Structure formats: C-alpha cells, structure tokens
C-alpha cells in the first residue's frame with residue numbers, strides 16, 4: 583500500500599476540522615495539527631520541544647525551522663509509515679518549500695494538498711450565525727436555533743454574538759486568510775498537487791467526496 587501524505591487547507595468556517603477528524607478515523611493515519619504537535623513535543627521534552635518551549639515561554643512565535651523539525655521528527659517515525667495528515671501547516675509558500683525539502687530528505691512525497699473550498703458569503707453565514715451564552719453554550723440562528731430567540735436553552739442566559747463572530751471581524755479574518763493562503767494554493771496547483779473539494783455541501787457529502795477523491799489518488803499512485 584502506498585503512503586497517503588496529505589496537507590489540509592481551508593478557510594475558517596470551511597469545516598476543515600470536522601473533515602480532518604473524519605479522515606483521521608477513516609484512514610487511521612496520524613493527524614498533526616500544528617498547535618497540538620508543538621505542545622506534544624514540549625510535553626515529551628524532545629530536543630526540538632525544548633527549543634520550541636523557549637520561544638513560547640518568551641511569548642515569541644516558534645520559527646518555521648523549529649516547527650518543521652518537530653513535524654519531521656514525527657513523519658520520519660514508524661507511526662507515519664502509511665502516511666499522515668497535516669493541518670495548520672504549511673501556511674505560507676516558504677513553509678511549504680521547507681516542508682518539501684525535509685520530505686525529500688526522508689524520501690517522502692506529498693500525495694495531495696486538499697483544499698476545502700467555501701465562498702466568503704458561506705463562511706459569514708456559518709460563523710456569523712453563532713450565538714453564545716456567557717457559560718459557553720453555543721447555538722446557531724439557522725442550523726441550531728434556541729427554543730426562544732436570544733435565550734440559552736441550557737441555562738437561560740442571554741445569547742450574544744462573540745466579537746470573533748461579528749461579520750466585520752469574520753471578513754477581516756477571511757481577507758487575511760486569502761492573502762496568505764492564495765499564493766500557497768497556487769504553489770500546490772503549479773505542482774499538480776492541489777485537489778479542491780466543494781465545502782459548501784453537507785458535511786456527510788463533503789466527507790464522501792473526499793473519500794472518493796482519495797480512492798482515486800491511491801489508484802493513481804499504485805498504477
């Protein structure tokens with residue numbers, strides 16, 4: 583069986599996390615979300631984990647080469663011999679190039695960069711409809727409305743729109759995402775590695791589309 587080495591891409595609100603969880607279960611591949619993988623390296627006190635911690639303790643961003651080192655430690659190991667799923671990294675072309683170089687050293691190759699594509703309007707509809715009570719219970723005006731408008735079903739508190747869920751803030755986050763990620767998407771596209779999935783459909787349908795796509799990719803790899 584050939585390896586299935588995947589990078590997941592998608593804007594906030596695309597359902598990337600949900601699909602990532604399903605992929606992890608379906609494929610039984612290790613799933614590396616950048617934040618988690620760094621925390622784990624710190625907890626396990628690997629050499630790079632200690633290095634990463636020094637940056638985090640100072641409140642600095644962990645540099646790309648340290649993150650790549652942490653990822654390389656993992657994908658070089660036995661656990662990733664059938665493949666892996668990367669979520670949250672790379673975020674820039676520079677990171678993608680560095681990842682490719684490290685994978686070359688490990689004689690590994692990316693199978694695909696999977697982009698879960700949704701329009702800005704759909705993201706605003708999904709994230710902008712969220713209503714949260716002060717105790718953290720979350721509803722959605724369209725997909726999961728409370729029984730009484732504006733009131734939490736669970737605790738009776740007033741529902742509010744978190745700052746993060748306000749349309750202007752969502753649009754700003756989307757603009758930032760597009761600015762950073764579009765060059766990355768183009769870079770993977772040039773290499774013939776980009777696979778787009780329509781993320782505007784129901785989560786079950788998106789999962790099915792991804793499954794079919796990966797089956798095709800695997801057949802091509804083995805042909």
Ligand SMILES: [Zn+2]
Nearest residue numbers: 715719734737
């Ligand atoms: Zn509540």
